[in-house]
Amino acid sequence: MSGKRPQKKRVSFKQNRGQRQRQDDWTRRYHGDRDAIEDAAGSESIRAKGDLSRKRTILVDDADAPVVDRALWREGVVTRIEGIYCFTDAVDNSGEWKLTVRRVLRTLMIEERSAVAVGDRVWFSDQSAYHGGEQAGVIEQVEPRRTVLSRRDRRKREHVIVANADQTVIVASVAQPGLKPHLIDRYLVAASKGGMRPIVAFNKCDLIGEIDAEENPVGQSVDDVFREFASLGYTCIRTSATTGEGIDTLRAALSDHMTVFSGQSGVGKSSLINAVQPGMELATSEVSDTNEKGRHTTTHSRLLKLETGGYVVDTPGIRSFDMWAIDPGELEALFVEIAPLVAECRFRDCTHREEAGCAARAAAERGAISRRRYFSYLKMFDEV
Numbered sequence: 056m057s058g059k060r061p062q063k064k065r066v067s068f069k070q071n072r073g074q075r076q077r078q079d080d081w082t083r084r085y086h087g088d089r090d091a092i093e094d095a096a097g098s099e100s101i102r103a104k105g106d107l108s109r110k111r112t113i114l115v116d117d118a119d120a121p122v123v124d125r126a127l128w129r130e131g132v133v134t135r136i137e138g139i140y141c142f143t144d145a146v147d148n149s150g151e152w153k154l155t156v157r158r159v160l161r162t163l164m165i166e167e168r169s170a171v172a173v174g175d176r177v178w179f180s181d182q183s184a185y186h187g188g189e190q191a192g193v194i195e196q197v198e199p200r201r202t203v204l205s206r207r208d209r210r211k212r213e214h215v216i217v218a219n220a221d222q223t224v225i226v227a228s229v230a231q232p233g234l235k236p237h238l239i240d241r242y243l244v245a246a247s248k249g250g251m252r253p254i255v256a257f258n259k260c261d262l263i264g265e266i267d268a269e270e271n272p273v274g275q276s277v278d279d280v281f282r283e284f285a286s287l288g289y290t291c292i293r294t295s296a297t298t299g300e301g302i303d304t305l306r307a308a309l310s311d312h313m314t315v316f317s318g319q320s321g322v323g324k325s326s327l328i329n330a331v332q333p334g335m336e337l338a339t340s341e342v343s344d345t346n347e348k349g350r351h352t353t354t355h356s357r358l359l360k361l362e363t364g365g366y367v368v369d370t371p372g373i374r375s376f377d378m379w380a381i382d383p384g385e386l387e388a389l390f391v392e393i394a395p396l397v398a399e400c401r402f403r404d405c406t407h408r409e410e411a412g413c414a415a416r417a418a419a420e421r422g423a424i425s426r427r428r429y430f431s432y433l434k435m436f437d438e439v
């Protein structure tokens with residue numbers, strides 16, 4: 056396809072209405088065919104003024120998708136999505152733009168839920184002339200994503216929480232709500248699957264002295280859990296948004312990266328971002344006493360610029376973090392301590408559950424790998 060020259064085509068601005076794009080072709084382009092998009096850059100031309108709102112000549116490829124015109128379109132990063140609007144920070148430092156999404160993209164957005172996500176790099180046309188000078192426009196094209204953090208929604212569709220983050224801070228709190236190592240395992244799997252480097256923040260360390268037995272049903276102390284994850288090679292940081300413990304280390308780890316904060320409601324994601332960069336003033340609120348659940352204070356993901364360079368994304372606490380699109384057979388590779396054992400299992404297609412001669416189970420039985428992590432693997436295997 057990339058060998059073909061784009062064709063000239065006269066289209067009305069509203070042509071897409073009632074006339075469906077061939078979606079297969081379109082999604083193929085959207086997800087993979089970056090070269091074709093770049094090859095054909097610089098190709099849209101808008102006709103004489105009076106014609107502007109009715110007809111224009113565009114260049115299309117054989118899938119009828121518009122090609123990026125870097126001369127006419129601006130580039131930006133989506134910072135938050137509210138209803139149909141994608142608020143976008145332009146890379147030319149012109150500030151925030153309020154964008155809607157071209158209809159063909161929007162169709163995908165409804166069917167896939169995630170045609171545009173926070174963190175996406177987009178190309179948009181300037182429509183401010185039609186909005187009384189307000190910085191408004193239309194997203195024409197979305198760059199292929201380098202990474203995604205996603206989950207399944209209730210209807211089992213992929214929901215991209217954040218695109219293009221290169222790392223994720225998995226925030227867990229040592230108390231209120233209590234530490235849930237299995238949940239950390241799930242976030243680690245999702246991060247590796249999504250191509251992001253995970254960092255585990257053990258937050259609310261100022262409360263360690265107050266932890267009672269009921270909050271610690273696994274029988275592991277916070278130090279045990281910390282050591283367990285650190286020994287697997289993950290970067291782990293003890294933090295407290297209250298006392299400032301670990302905040303300098305965290306800030307240094309964030310600079311010049313695009314980092315998404317993940318973790319259940321109430322663990323202190325927004326509080327940590329506020330501590331890293333005073334002046335953010337993200338809303339936070341107390342965890343309810345009765346069930347130790349957070350109140351879902353942050354309701355939408357937001358991309359925020361750091362003074363030290365880079366971006367952070369504050370996300371709403373996600374109660375149940377479902378694995379998206381992970382094959383059971385893929386899970387072994389996402390558990391760093393199980394992956395190297397796989398070659399030693401008797402059967403090539405070993406799922407590391409009941410099979411005779413399973414090296415992973417044997418390792419867990421003799422304590423060479425953590426039993427808790429092994430059980431976590433089994434539990435996740437049943438779910439995916």
Ligand SMILES: Nc1nc2c(ncn2[C@@H]2O[C@H](COP(=O)(O)OP(=O)(O)OP(=O)(O)O)[C@@H](O)[C@H]2O)c(=O)[nH]1
Pocket residue numbers: 258259260261262294295296297298318319320321322323324325326327338339340341342349350351352353354370371372373
């Ligand atoms: N003692 C203590 N409390 C903390 C710490 N960090 C956050 N908190 C408190 O925990 C509560 C929840 O913090 P938030 O920052 O709102 O938590 P969140 O993870 O952003 O929650 P959602 O937005 O609902 O997902 C607030 O009352 C914070 O003051 C900490 O390090 N120590």
Ligand SMILES: [Mg+2]
Pocket residue numbers: 324325326338339352353369370371372
């Ligand atoms: Mg929050």
Ligand SMILES: [Zn+2]
Pocket residue numbers: 397400401405406407408410412413414415416
């Ligand atoms: Zn096995």
